[in-house]
Amino acid sequence: MNDLKLIQLYCAVCQHYDTTLCAEMQRLSNNFRPEFTDEECITITIFGIAEGKFEFKAIYQFIKDYWAGWFPKLPSYQKFNKRINMLAPAFRTLCALLVSQREIDETLSLNLLDSMPIIVANSKRSGSAKAAKDLCDKGYCASKGMYYYGMKLHALGQKRSAALPQITMLNLTPASENDLTVAKDWLAYVHNLLIFADKAYADQVWAKELALRGVELITPVKKKKGQLFLDAADELYSSAVSRVRQAIESFFSWIQLKTHIQSASKVRSTNGLLAFIFARLAMLAFFYW
Numbered sequence: 001m002n003d004l005k006l007i008q009l010y011c012a013v014c015q016h017y018d019t020t021l022c023a024e025m026q027r028l029s030n031n032f033r034p035e036f037t038d039e040e041c042i043t044i045t046i047f048g049i050a051e052g053k054f055e056f057k058a059i060y061q062f063i064k065d066y067w068a069g070w071f072p073k074l075p076s077y078q079k080f081n082k083r084i085n086m087l088a089p090a091f092r093t094l095c096a097l098l099v100s101q102r103e104i105d106e107t108l109s110l111n112l113l114d115s116m117p118i119i120v121a122n123s124k125r126s127g128s129a130k131a132a133k134d135l136c137d138k139g140y141c142a143s144k145g146m147y148y149y150g151m152k153l154h155a156l157g158q159k160r161s162a163a164l165p166q167i168t169m170l171n172l173t174p175a176s177e178n179d180l181t182v183a184k185d186w187l188a189y190v191h192n193l194l195i196f197a198d199k200a201y202a203d204q205v206w207a208k209e210l211a212l213r214g215v216e217l218i219t220p221v222k223k224k225k226g227q228l229f230l231d232a233a234d235e236l237y238s239s240a241v242s243r244v245r246q247a248i249e250s251f252f253s254w255i256q257l258k259t260h261i262q263s264a265s266k267v268r269s270t271n272g273l274l275a276f277i278f279a280r281l282a283m284l285a286f287f288y289w
Contacts, residue, residue, distance in 0.1 A: 010043045024089045036073040041083045046283045054260040056081050088271040091278035098285035110159040112248035113197040117141045120264045121149035132273040139175025150175050164251045196244045
């Protein structure tokens with residue numbers, strides 16, 4: 001079964017590489033076509049994550065121990081790790097291609113919007129961390145009640161019955177970016193959607209702007225300044241909205257379970273972080289979404 005899984009993944013990677021990814025990875029050197037190919041490196045990384053190996057070193061050792069015959073030109077770990085970092089743009093493009101291939105179900109009219117943290121450094125080191133500083137900064141995660149250094153993954157997905165949401169849009173921002181500010185820019189051109197989101201996205205002015213494009217934004221009721229408790233009707237309404245939104249929260253929990261995407265503490269560079277994130281998302285897009 002794993003043989004077929006690996007073959008299917010490799011064929012898909014080769015197809016996308018030949019048509020699109022090769023333009024991202026052109027080499028102006030004599031070694032423009034290395035013996036251990038980019039297609040093999042991309043396949044190995046995604047397959048390793050799918051098999052529950054969440055660190056690049058663990059992926060390398062897994063392939064070396066069990067699949068060495070399939071990849072006879074597998075280089076040293078140092079060269080393998082260097083190649084993964086170099087392939088960061090390819091992982092990003094591959095992820096976008098795989099997500100865009102998924103058909104949008106026109107019968108699913110209800111959409112869910114939220115974000116999750118990608119933690120490069122926890123609260124103790126959040127003020128001094130410098131890894132991938134052109135992508136990351138210090139932010140606060142309300143759901144975890146903690147400051148951290150890293151990024152945010154934003155997702156918009158269609159709610160499905162008895163299933164996780166079907167993701168239609170993804171976005172990455174530094175950790176400090178306000179969810180509402182990101183959403184205003186990110187959703188500037190969407191039309192005719194019903195979106196459930198949490199209180200962070202509540203904004204009456206923006207809701208009116210969205211309504212002009214046929215977008216209805218539904219959020220829990222926010223307490224007014226000085227208000228300690230919501231009245232009974234608002235409490236019931238907010239609870240109902242939260243029940244609908246639970247699917248996107250379950251989706252983020254599932255992503256973490258399958259990929260450990262929140263645990264990026266061993267990342268040391270911009271390309272390393274991009275490869276870390278998009279290899280995981282590409283794995284999910286290929287095998288699950």
